């Protein structure tokens with residue numbers, strides 16, 4: 001019997017289901033494939049390959065598991081402090097503020113921004129799109145539910161981001177869950193979008209695509225950076241993850257660096 005490799009599996013997924021994981025960073029992706037096979041007792045990559053050919057529901061399970069979904073409210077508080085003090089006041093001049101969170105996971109990032117906008121009196125003027133490849137993440141995000149045990153750390157993050165309100169006013173505690181208030185979430189449009197294969201769908205004054213490209217190889221990072229550039233309005237702002245970079249990218253000359261440490265950029269061309 002032919003011994004299949006992870007690469008063959010990625011080719012099958014691409015041709016059968018149209019999801020292109022071929023240019024994801026390999027070590028992390030391969031670890032997740034192996035873990036999926038072990039967790040679901042699929043025994044071997046050959047067996048997984050065979051199941052994928054005939055059982056689309058296995059692919060849906062895999063899709064739920066394959067992405068790294070780690071996120072936080074006010075992750076990297078100094079980044080949000082900068083948004084609060086420098087970027088958001090600049091957005092105030094637009095009658096409608098279009099914002100895109102690309103790779104929003106379970107919503108913590110977009111809820112954080114909505115809190116900043118609310119405190120700046122701009123939430124009602126904002127149209128906020130939050131997208132992810134993983135439908136399971138989006139379902140959780142739509143419900144606005146966060147484990148209650150994490151809220152102590154998130155309150156610290158909020159305070160470090162310069163927040164001065166009573167953070168507990170932004171959610172309701174229920175059993176072991178915190179539910180972010182509907183008034184914070186109601187301006188968000190959640191939808192599925194694949195950064196690898198889908199196209200620009202609007203023009204934005206601010207795009208946040210944080211801790212997503214870190215899982216892609218250089219080819220894919222370049223493709224996504226071009227997509228993000230094309231989706232920004234002239235003078236629009238882009239925020240990427242602290243471990244990500246525009247350096248070495250062909251789009252770099254089209255951006256002015258606003259904060260080198262916090263990875264915030266402005267489209268200038």
Ligand SMILES: C[S@@+](CC[C@H](N)C(=O)[O-])C[C@H]1O[C@@H](n2cnc3c(N)ncnc32)[C@H](O)[C@@H]1O
Nearest residue numbers: 067068070071103105133134194195196210211
């Ligand atoms: C580590 S989380 C980052 C969440 C959030 N941006 C943050 O920084 O806290 C990465 C997210 O990227 C999403 N993702 C991975 N590949 C994607 C793709 N091709 N298109 C859109 N989202 C993708 C994953 O599903 C996951 O929710």
